[in-house]
Amino acid sequence: MTDNGTTEHRPPTDGRRPDPAQGTAHVQDHGPTAPKTPGPAPRARHLAPSADTPSAERADMPTPQRRPGTPTDTTPDPEPTDTTPKPEPAAPPPPTGSLAALLGYARPHWRVLLLSLVLTLLASVSGLVQPKFAQAILDRLDGGGSVVAPVALLAVFLVAGALLTGLNAWLQQRTSERVVREVRRGLVHRLIRLRVAELDRRAPGDLIARVTSDSTLLKSAATEGLIMTVNGVLTFAGALFMMATLDARLLGVTLLVLTTVGVVITVILPRIKAAVARSQASVGAVGAVLDRTLGAARTVKANGAEGRETRTAEDAVDEAYAAGLVGARYSALVTMVGGAAIQTAFLVVLGVGGTFVAHHSMSVSELIAFLLYVFFLASPVSQLVGGAAQLQQGLGAVGRIQEAGALPVEDDIDATGPAHTPAHAAPPAVELTGVEFTYPGRAPALRGVSFTVPGGTRTALVGLSGAGKTTLFSLLQRFYEPTAGTIRIGDQDIAALPRAEVRRRIAYVEQDSPVMAGTLRENLLYAAPSATREQLAEALAVTRLDGLLARLPQGLDTPVGPRGVTLSGGERQRLAIARALLRRPQVLLLDEATAQLDARNEQALGELVARTAGRCTVLLIAHRLSTVTDADQIVVLEHGDVRAVGTHHSLVDDDDLYRELAATQLLAAEPAEHGVSAASAGTSAVSAP
DSSP states (O other), rough: OTTTTOOOOOOSSSSSOOOTOOOOOOOOGGGGGGGGOOOOOOOOOOOOTTSOOOOGGOOOOOOOOOTTTTOOOOOOOOOOOOOOOOOOOOOOOOOOOOOHHHHHHHGHHHHHHHHHHHHHHHHHHHHHHHOOOOHHHHHHEEEEOOOOOHHHHHHHHHHHHHHHHHHHHHHHHHHHHHHHHHHHHHHHHHHHHOOOHHHHHHHHHHHHIIIIOOOOHHHHIIIIHHHHHHHHHHHEEEEEEEHHOOHHHHHHHHHHHHHHHHHHEEEEHHHHHHHHHHHHHHHHHHHHHHHHHHHHHHHHHHTTTTHHHHHHHHHHHHHHHHHHHHHHHHHHHHHHHHHHHHHHHHHHHHHHHHHHHHSSSHHHHHHHHHHHHHHHHHHHHHHHHHHHHHHHHHHHHHHHHHHTTTSSSSSSTTTTOOOOOOTOOOOOEEEEEEEEOOOTTTTTEEEEEEEOOTTTOEEEEETTTTHHHHHHHHHHTSSOOOOOEEEETTEGGGGGOOOHHHHHEEEEEOOOOOOOBBBBBHHHTTOOTTTTTHHHHHHHHHHOOOHHHOOOOTGGGGBBBGTTSSSSHHHHHHHHHHHHHHTTTTTTESSSSTTTTHHHHHHHHHHHHHHHHHSSSEEEEEGGGGTTTOEEEEEEETTTEEEEEEOOHHHHHOOHHHHHHHHHHHHHOOOOOOOOOTTGGOOOOOOOO
């Protein structure tokens, strides 16, 4: 609007004539997830409304006009796309992690892990000496000596080994739980702070799977797998040393068999890592499918799509099953080969050792002791194989955890600062200068938007689908950053402020008015935990929720169910507005805040917004003209640019698009035989049906 109160308006410059045959379909603008709208088309001067089309949405967008000196964007608008929700594919799998990364999760617990390793080694030593005691018992029996001492010592080592093993198992399990707790807390902290752009392009179910199932695999690998592997190596070396003291020839035979088997296992282990990565990606896909289906349960049931959704979920489950079978097959193969190695070594040693005994180059007791050590090798070999398999499984999960941990976050979201604006502070102005924005792979959503919202006033944003209204709100909240231009609140560029500070100053009532699972009280206090009982009562009264509260047996402590399913659409919307008002913001953003309200509550909300504008600056998006006619200023957006700025009356006189929106709105509310003209629509605040 100019200084003298007239409307800022750019008349059409392309000389095109409107086409009366042009259709009037409209699609709701949903910001980053909205479907792409068709390009501009000629517009009819007077449109016949459809009985089932919202009146404020029955005009196609005319050719965008540019300010003087602004280059015309000739990029064609994208064609409409199919917006049917589809689950994200499970393949390709995420990159797998490294052993160094896995060790990083265990490093903070190195003291406990070292103690666990010492206990494991002591338990192994108690096992290593047992064949020697068995040899001593056999020798004494053969010579007629007493076996009391060696039997007693053998019993002591048996009991000590059992106690050490039990204590070590408890330490390992406790450390494992601590590792997974820290990983999950770190992931939760990061995922909640992910940038909106990342959340928009990733399935929530897959991100949840990284916190739950992936971290469970990491738990075993980061503690048990590492300790089992290290202990297996040391115990294996100790057993080989003891075998060398008995007979070096049989030791060579044993090593030949085990080396051959070890080569086979080395080839198999990397396949376990890759299989686990694919399996975990498939598990994430299952979570994504269920999140999509259960999140839209009413839509699924209303469209009779239970069968289709069940088949989709079952397909995802089958993919996870198939991927899991591959990993299980390789793990079973490694276990089988490891067990076969010990059996083969025993048979070979028995045959070769029997030959030595027959030629009197080895005693029977020495052969029995050596065979006991061969059997003893089963434990460290099993530990080596099992530990290596667990490490490979953990590495497959580490890759997905690392990928989630590397996603960009809003790192300034925890910045400290005043939670509320001082009561004496004047509402700030909001100024946009040359703001441009483009979603990745899309045509520009905003093209040099510039306008000013005076402090303490109400400004309405109107326009057809794809005009950029919700995108502007996303930029004001710093969900996205402009590709060019500046946005200022008061005298401060919001790009220079921490996101946390920007969002303390701005309250945002979203289009679908989400309600969190919990009670009414928890939802009201969600953004203002320190609100008093009197402030709660005031917020409920001004949003007309006090009547609802009186009907609820538990009052404010009544659970609202997941996503607020126990509330009506209008009640959810009013609850979201009450929640925003409790924050006492400097700027209030209302995105279609009356879309689900009846006429009486809409009128009450309009009066509330008028009063609220006295203590904060209000920007609202609406397709119902009845909610914007009393605004101090109306900004008409078209194709991501400002077409006109003015009051309701001046825009009806001077802007073709706004006049058609007003005419269509009135025609939808008043039958033609009442004789209401299109021009008179501009002076009436009529609610859309």
